[in-house]
Amino acid sequence: MTELSLFLGCVAPNRYPGIEVAAKKVFSTLGVGLADLDGASCCPAPGVFRSLDKLTWLTLASRNITLSEKKSDDILTICNGCFSTLKDANDMLKEDPALKKDVNSKLAEIGHEFRGTQDVRHVVEYLYQEIGVDKVREAVTKPLNLRVAVHYGCHLIHPLKDSKLGLAGKPTFFDELVEATGAISVDYEDKMSCCGAGGGARTAILDATLKIANKKLEHMTEAGADCIVDACPFCHLQFDVGQAEINHKFAKNYNLPVLHYTQLLGLAMGFSPEELGIAMNIVDTSRFIEKVKMDTSENEVCTIV
Amino acid sequence: MSSNIERCYQCGQCTAACPMAEQEQAYKIRRFLQMEKLGLKSEEPMDIPFIFYCTTCYKCQDNCPQGVKIVDGLLSIREAAVRDGNILPAHRKIGQMLMDSGHAVPGNEEGKKRRLQLGLNEIPPTVASSEKQLNDIKILLNLSGFDQIVAEEKA
Incomplete structure (x- = not known):
């Protein structure tokens, strides 16, 4: 069985642990073990900490990578921000011996050494490139009858700009994975745009970031989406907590459930909404959960008939 | 760079x-x-x-x-x-959280409750579970002078 080190980051384990559970369940179903990366810290966040002091950012990121090097595992991130930090740091240190030496002189103080032996992966691109859409589809036992607004997120796309995923045009890899669950990925304006939260902006200038999120939510709602599906717990938080903030501050009435891709796939694999933590959101997900339960039971009946 | x-x-x-x-x-x-x-x-x-x-x-x-x-x-x-000392107060605060806990978004009571409901350990298997690992983080942050960057302004 292939094994990867699961890098949790901050927001998933401390605010949305349903994402942590879902990642483990769906990967186990697909025959990939996810091992805890004991002692991992904040990645640290690519916008805010890289702005404060680049060397600190790089040193802490490299420490996280050395934890996986000790286990000879590649790192799997469930967050776009963690992906951006760890992949960028890994690439920079692999390419720049002087920088690697500088960072290693610091890591030596705690008995660590960056060697550059492992890769950093993101859950969505890993599923697409290593498992494949067909295998994901084969693992689906309860096809979902949902209209999904896919949110890629900036720090999923940017670190992959030189990859084979066709990012020069309009990427489709995330939509293909969503549609493998039986759901429809709806088209909407500004689909590739930012949620507004990154770069330390959400914490510093909340209202401005909510205006950006509001625009996306408007377009997702117009497209008749049943839910948002993201690949990043921080985008997740911006859309979930953000809806309550926007409803309050800008007199709106949004009620769009937010799921991480691993939670969507978990539902399609037959795990219950409860065990995937789908109700553990600010947005009320009860009607969404009812719809999923009703639809999947109807599908089962059809299969039996 | x-x-x-x-x-x-x-x-x-x-x-x-x-x-x-x-x-x-x-x-x-x-x-x-x-x-x-x-x-x-x-x-x-x-x-x-x-x-x-x-x-x-x-x-x-x-x-x-x-x-x-x-x-x-x-x-x-x-x-x-x-x-030059022009750090925003909100960013200083997140920096201090990183110094104190190793996480920019540390655990809270609601998060712990959710973890338990999902059958997870109350404290995630991160730096939050290990004093030694947290100490390592603090050593690295001090070496980089990060403690000075996020320190409160002197009166």
Whole structure:
């Protein structure tokens, strides 16, 4: 069985642990073990900490990578921000011996050494490139009858700009994975745009970031989406907590459930909404959960008939 | 680590693509690039806090006909401002959380409750579970002088 080190980051384990559970369940179903990366810290966040002091950012990121090097595992991130930090740091240190030496002189103080032996992966691109859409589809036992607004997120796309995923045009890899669950990925304006939260902006200038999120939510709602599906717990938080903030501050009435891709796939694999933590959101997900339960039971009946 | 800001010829395609500029007109990435090019950096206090409005979405960079690494450039501008003591209070606070807990978003009671309900350990298997690992983080942060960066201003 292939094994990867699961890098949790901050927001998933401390605010949305349903994402942590879902990642483990769906990967186990697909025959990939996810091992805890004991002692991992904040990645640290690519916008805010890289702005404060680049060397600190790089040193802490490299420490996280050395934890996986000790286990000879590649790192799997469930967050776009963690992906951006760890992949960028890994690439920079692999390419720049002087920088690697500088960072290693610091890591030596705690008995660590960056060697550059492992890769950093993101859950969505890993599923697409290593498992494949067909295998994901084969693992689906309860096809979902949902209209999904896919949110890629900036720090999923940017670190992959030189990859084979066709990012020069309009990427489709995330939509293909969503549609493998039986759901429809709806088209909407500004689909590739930012949620507004990154770069330390959400914490510093909340209202401005909510205006950006509001625009996306408007377009997702117009497209008749049943839910948002993201690949990043921080985008997740911006859309979930953000809806309550926007409803309050800008007199709106949004009620769009937010799921991480691993939670969507978990539902399609037959795990219950409860065990995937789908109700553990600010947005009320009860009607969404009812719809999923009703639809999947109807599908089962059809299969039996 | 240097950016290639000197290639900028001020066409404004960056600001045109910027989702923040659309909402907050005071945020002008093109202006910050020009200031950096002219060596004006953080000498203009009126530009703080606007340099911290960027969400690092990379739309400007993707739209730049000159291939300027705009986000890297902006992050360097921010770093210089922070070195001059112009850190935003909100960012100082997250920095202090990282110093104290190893996480920018540490655990809270609601999060712990959710973890238990899902059958997970109350404390995640991260630095939050290990005093030794947290101490390692603190050693590295002190070595980089990060403790000074996020320290409260002296009265």
